[in-house]
Amino acid sequence: MCGITGIFDLRERRPINRALLEAMNQTQFHRGPDEGGVHCEPGVGLAHRRLSIIDLSSGQQPLFNEDETVVVTYNGEIYNFPELTQELQQAGHQFRTHCDTEVIVHAWEEWGEACVERFRGMFAFGLWDRNRQTLFLARDRLGIKPLYYSLLPDGHLLFASELKALMAHPDLPRDMDPQAIEDYFAYGYVPEPRSIFRSVQKLPPAHRLSLRHGQRDLPAPRAYWDVPFNSLPPLDEAAAAEELVARLREAVKIRQIAEVPLGAFLSGGVDSSAVVAMMAGLSPDPVQTCSISFADPAYDESRYAQLVAQRYQTDHYQEQVDSDDFALLDRLGTLYDEPFADSSALPTYRVCELARRKVVVALSGDGGDENLAGYRRYRHHLAEERLRGPLPLGMRRPLFGALASLYPKADWAPRVFRAKATFQALARDAVEGYFQGVSILRDELRAKLFSPAFRRELQGYNAVDLLREHAARAPTADPLSLVQYLDLKTYLPGDILTKVDRASMAHALEVRVPILDHPLVEWISGLPPDLKLRGGEGKYLFKKAMEPYLPNDILYRRKKGFSVPVAEWFRGPLRERLRIKVLGPRMADSRLFDMDLLHRLVTQHQEGQRDHSPALWSLLMFEGFLARLEAASP
Template sequence: MCGIAGIFHCGTIKPVDPARVERMCDALAHRGPDGSGVWTAPGVGLGHRRLSIIDIAGSPQPMHSADERHVISFNGEIYNFRALRRELEGLGAEFRTDGDTEVILAAYQRWGTDCLSRLHGMFAFAIYDRKDRTLFLARDRFGVKPLFMAMLSDGSMAFASELKGLLAHPLLRREVDPRAIEDYMTWGYVPDHSSILRGVEKLPAGHFRLLKHDAAPADPQQYWDISFAERRKGKPRDLEAELLHHLREAVTSRMVSDVPLGAFLSGGVDSSSVVAMMAEASRDPVRTCSIGFDVAAVDETSHAAKVAQLFGTDHVSREVGSDQFDAIDDIAAMFDEPFADASALPTWRVCQLARENVTVALSGDGADEAMAGYRRQVFHHHEERARRLLPAQLREKVIGPLAQAWPKADWAPRPLRAKSTLQALAGTGPQAYALALGTVPPAIRASLYGEDFRRQIGDYRAEHALEKVMRDAPARSGLDAAQYADLKFWLPGDILTKVDRTSMSVSLEAREPLLDHRLVEFAASLPEGLRVKGKQGKWLLKKAMERYLPADILYRSKQGFVTPIAEWLRGPLQGQTRAIAASSALARTGWFDRAQLSRIAEAHISGRSDHSRLLWQLIMLDKSLSRLGIAT
């Protein structure tokens, strides 16, 4: 795991200052504390920061091919590199190192851009061809590893693993994109199709980009996509066995490491399944770690301890207090762009704990998206059935107005809290799912924005991008489209961003075996009844794991990392809560109606309402603006 950065001149060839590339890499030092390197040639510069995992002493970067034609800077891991190496050796390739970096170079020399279909892993890399004078940028299928890009005023394109790498370049404009604010206020993060800064792009997951010195920058090209359009046939028991086969392959392929390796263990289905497969494949006790909370209602350490005991792992656990509010500045610094998923804080803490004992940790991320594990997916599945039964005119003319009139009664018993369900049934499936996934509904956002800001964003609405993803999805049902949207939109923008930044901040490599693309492709082909059954999601995974895990692990209610932000905003962060409307960087932008922000803040502080999620988003936006010094 590493950090990469570089500069490439498009349409012309100018010298590249090595010191400039070095400064970009220095901003990424946390991603690679074990080594660094910079290589430049006319019109191009590649930089690298290394966290040594495979072939610790033998694979420095940027790395040249044996014939010196190609140069690579690579971030990630290729899990099938040994099999690829054998295949390439049979075709005449010779290798000087024992790692995966040189295998990527040889694969590109043999197969060109088609090499991407052969790489199993997580990656972002840049390969420069000194003969053809082209730059090849690529990102893995799901976007586990990030890659930011920006065209600069001197005609060059700069790229880096994190935005802070680009921010180290003096020519990067720090001008906010108003549409990114609308995106952030909708989702709680800035999705991959957007960026907080004008002119900055993220290479989409499953895409590559070819750049030439004598041409304008070409658009990214897609090399892989997940399809839900086919249905696997077979007896449930046979499909269960096939799922277990893919799961074993995914986990064992990610256990290759020349440094200490372990796993995050929350005690939930996903991380417990990963640990079960690791224990089955390992002669030595698996190293596991978990974080507990001093609030019993959200503490899962007893479940993690039970799984650890079941598989005889070398387990460590630590309790995190509910007074972690002083760490929010550190969180803002990690992400560069505003990021309001409050579980980033405990995720960071478990990464810190893991790094005390290991350099690589396997996680359970990805199963909810791939196998329908989120409650919202299960609800959407059932809503789609109801939507098909209700005539369109009834939904539009009766249910729609009823949803508008129904009070938002969060205080009432659950059967009376029907507003969101009525809104979902009144709209289309994509519209309903966008509302379910969003954090701040359109009407509330509209009430927050100032008049000038509303003019800046015009008719742009953040939900439209997700709705389009669902409408265009290679899918046969509403559940398919929802899972596709989660994999393409939510996963890279929120979950993978969270894990990448928090793990890399402590120089820990996190691997996601449940995002093995062969496993996900298999899961996407399962009949809906083997993904969702009644109120249970991830049905086939749970059935398959019954031979390994007890029922109270497999079928208990889903929990997640919870942070007591409502209490913080009424207590120790009360001053920051009030400052949002008065003296903060955010207040000075003029984007929001200060009086409305003040009313929301005071209602929360007094306890009349719970606006914690919205206020947390605003505070994290404020901290990002302050740190980046973004011009408005």
């Protein structure tokens, strides 16, 4: 796992500032502390920070083909590289190393842009072909590895694994994108393809971008893959469960190739436990596993991790984290560069820190909830869809919209009396309904949160528009499959994978995600929806398939997740910090917010009248971003 950086002159072939490229590269030292490399020629410069995993003695980057006309800087792992190497050698290509990186340059020579369609793994790379005068950027299918890019006013294109590398360039415009701010306060992160800056974009998952000297405009990235949701041929439940296990086992197996210590995260949840069970069946040696426990039993699930560790006799390493572990708040902002409001980033950082003491590579269970319908919100969404079904939207929207406006808001009351929320749900279409379910701050609160001047800047944009764009391209109309597709396009890369990438790379730890093996994702997407969610049980088939491998206490309990007591912190140890930061001059000077509303949110929460912790956490993280932006200003 590594960090990549590059500068490309889109207009001409002007000399590249090597010292500046090296400075950009150095900001990502944490991603690859083993080695660094830089290549410059007229009009293009590529740089790399290396975390050595395979072929430790060679494979330094940037890496060239035989005649040094093609060079790549690459972050990731291509798990089918042995098969591709053999195929390319038979086609006449000469290899100098035994690493997966060299496969990329020869695959480009053989198949051009279609090379990415042959890769099985996680990757982001920039490749320069001198003969074709082409810079080629690509990102893996699910967005496991990140890639930012920006076209400067002078015609230089920058790209890097993290935004901080682009920010090391003094000419990068840093004005914030109003639509990204709206997205952030709806989702808790800035979804692809936007970044927090107008001038910077993220290359979306499963996209590629080709650039040539002499272009005046930046072309649009092009997709090379999508989750298909093509129905599989009929198969009975037992056969489907057997095939699911076989496919997961194979996905785990190819991710156990490494020349450094390898292990797994073990949270005690279904997904990480299933991965460990597969690893144990594939290895003659005990699997290295790690987990964290919490001092507060309300948040601690370590006993479930211990159940799995004991069953498979893993070499288990566990450490207790204080439930008031908020000392990382300032560190988080440095890691994520953009505003990022998922508070589980705190324990994720700690478990990565713990794992790195024992291993360099860790397998995780990420992706199971999106693939196999594990989130409780999927059940709630389908229940709402059943209520919406009998009447067309044209009738529901005016009727229930009017009732919702007349009925008083009663968040304090028992759920049965909260008819306003029910009326609002019935007045929405499926995408808008799901959006309201996943939003940190719903439409009504965001409208009040922002200042009138900022609302004018939005020009009518609403964060739900992003989900509508994805829904319009979705290959499925099934209610469950559609919202899974939306999460695979937004929440998975924007939140889950971003969180894990930055937390792991902060400790030079590589994390591999077998449940996001793209052939496995394709196959699972074609399963009948009732094999994913049945009778209120998410991951139905997966749990049935894992019954021979895991105890029912793991499979059929209500999972708590990696949560932290933010609401209590804001009324206790973080009480003053919250008031100082969220109600302070930096937020007021931004002119983005209605400061009177911020005062009401803080006061109501701290006096115990309402729980505004999700909104307040997102505001606190945004203030931290403003502070870092101010400190980094040239």
